[in-house]
Amino acid sequence: MYIDSASREQLVEWEEALSAQYRRVCDHQLSLDLTRGKPSAAQLHLADSLDGILNDDYRASDGTDTRNYGGLTGLACARELGADILQVPSAEVIAAGNSSLTLMYHAVLTGYLFGFAGHTPWRELKAPKFLCPVPGYDRHFAICEQLGIGMVTIPMTATGPDMAAVEAAIKDDREIVGIWCVPKFSNPTGVTYSLETVERMARLGQSSHPGFRIFWDNAYAIHDLGRQVNLPNIRTAAMEYDTLDSVLQFASTSKITHAGSGVAFVSASPANLASLKKQMEVMTIGPDKVNQLRHSRLFPEFTRLKEHMKRHAEILKPKFECVLQQLESHLGDSDLGAWEAPEGGYFVSFNTRPGCAASVVELAADAGVKLTPAGATFPYGEDPQDRNIRIAPSFPPLEELDTAMSVLVLCIKLASVRRQLVASG
Numbered sequence: 001m002y003i004d005s006a007s008r009e010q011l012v013e014w015e016e017a018l019s020a021q022y023r024r025v026c027d028h029q030l031s032l033d034l035t036r037g038k039p040s041a042a043q044l045h046l047a048d049s050l051d052g053i054l055n056d057d058y059r060a061s062d063g064t065d066t067r068n069y070g071g072l073t074g075l076a077c078a079r080e081l082g083a084d085i086l087q088v089p090s091a092e093v094i095a096a097g098n099s100s101l102t103l104m105y106h107a108v109l110t111g112y113l114f115g116f117a118g119h120t121p122w123r124e125l126k127a128p129k130f131l132c133p134v135p136g137y138d139r140h141f142a143i144c145e146q147l148g149i150g151m152v153t154i155p156m157t158a159t160g161p162d163m164a165a166v167e168a169a170i171k172d173d174r175e176i177v178g179i180w181c182v183p184k185f186s187n188p189t190g191v192t193y194s195l196e197t198v199e200r201m202a203r204l205g206q207s208s209h210p211g212f213r214i215f216w217d218n219a220y221a222i223h224d225l226g227r228q229v230n231l232p233n234i235r236t237a238a239m240e241y242d243t244l245d246s247v248l249q250f251a252s253t254s255k256i257t258h259a260g261s262g263v264a265f266v267s268a269s270p271a272n273l274a275s276l277k278k279q280m281e282v283m284t285i286g287p288d289k290v291n292q293l294r295h296s297r298l299f300p301e302f303t304r305l306k307e308h309m310k311r312h313a314e315i316l317k318p319k320f321e322c323v324l325q326q327l328e329s330h331l332g333d334s335d336l337g338a339w340e341a342p343e344g345g346y347f348v349s350f351n352t353r354p355g356c357a358a359s360v361v362e363l364a365a366d367a368g369v370k371l372t373p374a375g376a377t378f379p380y381g382e383d384p385q386d387r388n389i390r391i392a393p394s395f396p397p398l399e400e401l402d403t404a405m406s407v408l409v410l411c412i413k414l415a416s417v418r419r420q421l422v423a424s425g
Contacts, residue, residue, distance in 0.1 A: 001334040001413065003420045011421050018414040022367065025407055030368030032404040037187075037346035038395040039259050042315050046308060047257035050294045058290060066289035072280055073273075074263075078292035082265030084302040085221050085251045088235050093267045094276065096287045100252035100264040101139055104215060107248055107266065108143050110279050111177065111213060117245055117271035119211035122149070122177045131169060131179040133161040135349060135377030135388045137187040140180040140217070144379070151379035152176065156189050160197035167200070170208045178213045179204075184231040185220040188349040188377055188390040190342025198232040205243025213272075216249040222309050223255065224344040225317045235267070244269040253295060255346065256308065263295050316346075319393040319401055323348050326405035336416045348391040349377075352412060357386045359415040360408070369407045 003011065058066045060075050073079065074095025083090035096103055112128070115121040122128040129150035132141060136156070144151050152169055155162045160183070170176050181201070183193040193201070201214060216234055238244040247269070253262035266276065299305040320342070327339050327350070339350040352360055357374035364371050372390045375381040391408070393401055 001336060003416060004335050006420070008421070008424050011417055011424065014417045015414070015421060018410065018417060022363070022410060022414055025367050025410065028368070030403065030407065032368060032396060032400055032407070033370045034392050034396070034401075034404055034408075035370050035372050036395070037255075037392045039255055039312075040315065040395050040397070043255075043312055043394070044258055046311050047298065050257060050298055053294050053297045054290070058293065060289070060293055060296070064289065066293045069285045071286045071289055072277060072284070074287055075289050075292045075296065077296035078263055078289075079265075081253075081263070081296055081299055081305075082251060082267065084305065086218060086249050086265065086267050087233055088249065088267045092235075092269065092273065093265055094273060094280075095292055096264045096266070098252070098254065098260060098262045098264060098288075098291075100217065100219065100250040100254065100266075103264050103266045104140070104217065104250055105143055106279065106283075107213070107215070107276060108147065108149070108178070110275055111211060112147055112149065114275065114279065116211055116213060116275045117269075122211060125175045125177070127175050128177045129173065129175055131161075131166055131176060132379050133180065133186070134379070135188055135383075135390070136180060137182055137217070138372075138376040138381075140215070141379045149177075153379060154179075156186065156191060158191060160186075160191060160193035160201075163197055163200040166204070167207075170204060170212070174209050177209055177211055178215055180215050180217065182217050182219060183234070184218060184229065185223060185342055185345025187219070187345065188347035188388075190340045190345050190347065190349065192229050192231055192343075195232045198234050199237045199241075202234055202237035202243055202247070203241050205238065205246030206241060208246070212246055214247045216247060218249055218251045219255070220345040221251055222306065223312070223346070224309070225313050225320060225342075227343060229343050245271055248272060256305070256312070257295060257298065261291060263292050313344075316394060318398055320348065322398060322402050323391055323393045323405055326402070326409055330406075330409040331412065336412055346392060346394050348393065350389045350391055350412075351387045352389065353416050353419065354385045354387055356412070356415045356419055357383060357389050359419065360389060360411045363411040363415055364408055367407050367411065369404045369411075371408070 078095035079090045079093040082093040112122045132151045134153045249267040252264040361374045375383040
């Protein structure tokens with residue numbers, strides 16, 4: 001189906017046939033959900049041995065009684081787990097509660113209210129801003145929006161953010177104080193940053209605002225679906241360029257063990273950690289060390305963790321294959337859109353023809369398939385071309401996913417044909 005070259009008569013014929021098919025789908029009253037990248041029940045079951053794993057032994061290997069107060073930066077064994085995931089020294093890691101998003105919010109708030117490492121708090125600038133690669137992660141953008149921090153969009157490429165645009169923006173505006181990054185299997189495009197991108201990112205600290213920070217949200221650091229995809233180590237690059245203070249790294253076990261009761265990690269330079277801890281001392285007396293100990297017992301060495309992630313991949317890979325097969329078989333020989341084929345992570349990014357994404361999402365919802373709102377992958381929910389749709393295949397059973405995708409491709413066809421009809425007069 002190539003609608004750019006279709007006659008109006010052909011478009012009318014297609015619209016009538018697709019509309020009839022769509023009405024039949026709506027009659028089934030489906031209730032399917034592709035909105036968020038949640039682990040499925042089968043994935044969560046992989047970590048059910050966390051329950052009871054302590055066997056009434058609540059002492060960590062260093063003798064800490066994990067039931068009591070204290071330990072602001074987390075158990076040593078938990079920090080080692082975070083260090084393995086992020087490939088950094090454990091001395092540069094804080095192990096916290098269940099959510100890396102909480103740590104990111106805390107870090108942004110620290111920079112905004114108090115400043116990092118003695119630098120000017122961002123709130124004292126006239127118009128502090130973050131660079132936001134797009135399409136990107138809506139929860140990152142929501143943090144900036146809530147705090148009134150401006151957002152400047154940067155196009156994503158096949159190797160990461162457009163670094164020429166990043167460098168130009170920082171050169172032109174000294175009030176850019178941060179950049180959001182999901183460097184491996186980016187949300188939602190699935191892109192992994194190249195060595196050149198990581199090195200240029202690390203060099204930003206040499207020319208940016210002194211309080212500038214790279215928020216390196218490495219949420220999918222070990223979430224490969226098959227072939228191991230290697231992300232260059234930004235800490236190594238930052239050490240080479242003497243810019244370690246410009247980097248804050250985040251990760252968690254939220255999509256590794258139990259999503260609602262995992263362990264989150266932040267890694268940073270000693271100066272940045274000191275800034276974070278200064279505020280944490282007021283916020284909390286310490287994290288859930290019992291849960292940290294449970295995770296450390298489940299993964300006493302990194303090899304166990306990697307074996308665990310292979311079992312995740314066995315569950316997830318068929319779902320990604322289902323999404324890609326449906327897109328290719330129904331839309332591959334067409335001009336109705338473009339998509340990525342990620343090698344890991346949790347999402348597939350699909351671009352409709354310009355001006356069609358919101359209509360596709362609305363049609364799908366009316367047919368019983370919920371999708372992330374169109375525009376969610378852009379700051380303020382505003383996709384200027386109304387193109388991007390984030391597909392989250394992880395949660396539903398494979399059979400339901402297959403049904404949801406068949407509805408989605410139908411909606412893509414119908415929305416595209418209807419828009420072309422309007423454009424053709």
